[in-house]
Amino acid sequence: MEGNLSHANLLVEIGELDDAESATVKELQEHPDEPEGLSLLAKIKHIRGELSEAFACWAHGRAVTPEGGARMRLESLLQMAKDPERGTGEFLAVGQSHLWRKPAALLKLEEVFRLFVSRQPDEAREACEQLARQNRGTDPDLFKLAVLAESWIAELSGDLADSCAILEELGKERGFEGDVDRALALARVYEQLGDPDHLAKAINVCEYLARTLRTFESVATLGRLAALHRALAHDEEAANYEQLFLAAFQHRMHRLSLAEVTAIAALVYVPLDRLAAIRFTNTAAPVDPAPRQRALVSALLGDHPGAAELLRGSGEPIDRKYLADLALAAGERGPAIGLYLATLAADPGDRWVILRLLDQASEPGAEPVIEYFQQPEAGELAKEILDSALREAPLRPDFWLELATLHLIRGQPEEARRCAERADALAKAAADPSNAVGRALSAAVYHFAGRAKGLVHEVWAGRRPATPGRGGYLEEILGGVTPELERTVRNIFLSVREYARAKLPQQTAGLLDYNYSYKVTKEDEPSHGTSAGLPTALAFLSVFLDRPLPQDVASSGELVTDAHDVLVVRPVGEAEFKLQGAYNRNLRALILPQGNRAGLVASSRIPKAVHDEMALYVADLDAAVSLVFGPDIWLR
Secondary structure, eight states, rough: OOOHHHHHHHHHTTHHHHHHHHHHHHHHHSSSOOOHHHHHHHHHHHHHOOOHHHHHHHHHHHSSSSTHHHHHHHHHHHHHHHHHTTTTSSEEEETTTEEEEOOOOEEEEEHHHHHHHTHHHHHHHHHHHHHHHHHTOOHHHHHHHHHHHHHHHHHHHOHHHHHHHHHHHTSSSTTTOOOOOOOOHHHHHHHOOOOOOHHHHHHHHHHHHHHHHOOOHHHHHHHHHHHHHTTTTOHHHHHHHHHHHHHHHHTTTTTOOOHHHHHHHHTSSSOOOHHHOOOOOOOOOOOSSSSSHHHHHHHHHTOOHHHHHHHOOOOOHHHHHHHHHHHHHOHHHHHHHHHHHHHHHHTOOOHHHHHHHHHTTTTTTOOOHHHHSSSSHHHHHHHHHHHHHHOOOOOOHHHHHHHHHHHTTTTHEEEEEEEHHHHHHHHHHHGGGGGTTTTTEEEEEETTTTTTEEEEEEEEEEEEEOSSTTTEEEEEEEEEEEHHHHHHHHHHHHHHHHHHHHHHHTTTTTGEEEEEEEEESOOSSSSSSTTTTTHHHHHHHHHHHTTOOOTTTTEEEEEEETTTTEEEEEEOHHHHHHHHHHHTTOOSSEEEEEEGGHHHHHHHSSHHHHHHHHHEEESSSSHHHHHHHHHGGGGO
16 A cells, blocks of 8 residues: 555656545545545645645544544633634534534533633633542543643643642653643743753653654654754754655655655656656665665756666566666657567556657657557557546646647547647636736645644735726625625725835726636634734735736735835744645745744744745735746836
């Protein structure tokens, strides 16, 4: 199973999401609770923008490995206590029309948090202590929750010494010495206490957690260990943990190194030019590779003659396929075609090879290709393979184009014309820059079951003609938008409209000839807050200028109007989760407020290498405009 998921992971990295999803779903049908498969499928859905499906995969994966669930439950209870509409009472609102009766034990804990929310922390702690005494020895789960709640309330009240003492005392109870929930809380408190003795204790606890946890928290723990050692001036240990953290982080995000890519490609053929387009996490040579893997490493690092020499030592079809790739890259079309055709004798159903040959069919010297596909059996098999590919990915213009070529070779001009027209229409639609006008990627954080998860969704701005010179209004705001966000969007629209007229008057001369609309995607989850201010501003500007936005860059930031031509970008919360989400989505960059830089640089949840690769910072809208539209935007 691991090999199949590794191949699916490689397919994601080269952009073959349809094949990757099919392979991953097939594995999950046999092993539905496989965490690696659920995580990879969630990533595929995230890249596609199918956020509801991605959330379902993340939630399922979390249910499979529920470590550290106590804090999640306590945070949920605190949120319920803060929400008088959905949180209080004997029932909890689930969805729009369903109620769930809370367990009696949780009702008691919720009362604890109501006391805390009403600014009675001492009374809340006393209630926790009483609840723990009542359930000690009879209900271990409720006993633990009550003790952890008392410690957390002490922590939130600033009494770190008491919080620490409560957790250490819990460790003396039989059965709770190695409890993960206690260890997670204790490491956090030790770290906040901050003196050398407690930092050393935090290191011991985090080392235990790194060995024990199976969730993403085990990865984050490596980052914490690096930060703890750095705080104690243990430079060598800090550097070692930073490397371990980076490798584990990249692995959990399903990003691949040169060694990992070549290990997979040595078993399953993937064209060399597709492999070369991958952004490797590192290019270190694999340890003791077999000849084929060593050849692939040489090819991807630019030593094509050396790679060819290694591949000629074997007569296996996969080696000849890679030799054909090398010949084609060198412009040796005839030898490449001969090698590809030779591999089909042993492996006639390889779609990659069939596509390569059909792509060469219209070039000089392609007579052997035409002769091969004119054979009834070979032609019919190729058609079945392409038909199957199109059922999985009907919007792929390259598949339609190769099918058109195959029909032409087989003497079916009408079918060829139909497929060629479909390919041309799809290619033009995909390349049309207007498709990206007004479509901004917004980095956000989704909270489910008390956990934060970074994600990237879209915000759209559009326009329609109005009476010339009498428009310039925001008519519609669509999607799951809270009243707070609706007010924010309308304010941003007015601010950006005046900003565009002041700073880019020539390019926005017709701005008042249109009225405008705005939509937030993922409409089954209400969007709120102000961190979507920057992507919203960029979406409106894109429509005002009629210029596309890059679809591999997301942003997040609160927008503040200082003057009609000065829009400042203020810091946002949970920036580290947003950066994780952008990295998981395989984006090129994430634009964030300058005020978030210091916190992200110091964060133990983001490896420095990932931060340096992905994060771009801006202090105002001018800087963001230059990043997404190019610095020449001001000179047009």
